[in-house]
Amino acid sequence: MKMKKRNYLSLVLTILLAALAFSTVSAQEPAEDDNQNPRPVARPFKIMLELGLTREQIQQVQRIYQTRRPIMQDAQQRWQSARRNLDSAIYADDSTDEQVKELTKAAQLAQAELLKERTLTEYLIRKILTPEQLIKFRNLRQQLMQRMNQRKNLNRQDNPNNESQRPLNRFQQQRKLNRGQ
Numbered sequence: 001m002k003m004k005k006r007n008y009l010s011l012v013l014t015i016l017l018a019a020l021a022f023s024t025v026s027a028q029e030p031a032e033d034d035n036q037n038p039r040p041v042a043r044p045f046k047i048m049l050e051l052g053l054t055r056e057q058i059q060q061v062q063r064i065y066q067t068r069r070p071i072m073q074d075a076q077q078r079w080q081s082a083r084r085n086l087d088s089a090i091y092a093d094d095s096t097d098e099q100v101k102e103l104t105k106a107a108q109l110a111q112a113e114l115l116k117e118r119t120l121t122e123y124l125i126r127k128i129l130t131p132e133q134l135i136k137f138r139n140l141r142q143q144l145m146q147r148m149n150q151r152k153n154l155n156r157q158d159n160p161n162n163e164s165q166r167p168l169n170r171f172q173q174q175r176k177l178n179r180g181q
Contacts (some may be wrong), residue, residue, distance in 0.1 A: 050140065051133045060128050066122045075114040082107040 033046040053061075078153060090097045 057128050064124050075117045079110040079114045082110040
């Protein structure tokens with residue numbers, strides 16, 4: 001369970017920082033025309049503002065993403081492909097134990113590679129943050145986790161035993177099919 005949360009947080013951090021990397025610095029600067037209606041600040045910009053990233057830090061993040069993005073995309077595609085191949089083999093009529101074992105190993109390797117690339121990207125970006133920014137980021141991350149847990153608890157309270165609201169994993173789906181439901 002902790003691994004899922006960690007992966008989710010890594011994904012959130014990666015998405016937020018990717019949005020940051022592809023944004024322009026001018027979006028942070030206040031508009032010169034005070035008569036304009038202020039637009040709500042987008043979440044990545046809000047985080048940039050809260051962390052107080054400098055222009056140089058933003059440029060460093062952009063450089064990291066420019067070099068790491070193709071690597072991350074390739075790793076993500078390999079992982080998705082390996083998962084699809086494994087799922088197909090599991091439910092194919094003519095799969096062998098050996099095929100499933102090989103595809104499981106391939107999926108594990110692809111997942112490990114993706115985790116490695118995400119971790120490296122996050123670490124490179126983390127090194128850009130000052131100690132104060134890192135403390136702020138940790139606090140923001142903790143607040144995000146608390147909000148996620150609150151939403152999760154609210155959903156549980158609203159639908160405590162409503163199985164139709166929960167997503168089924170592939171094993172549960174197969175069991176339901178086998179039982180004729």
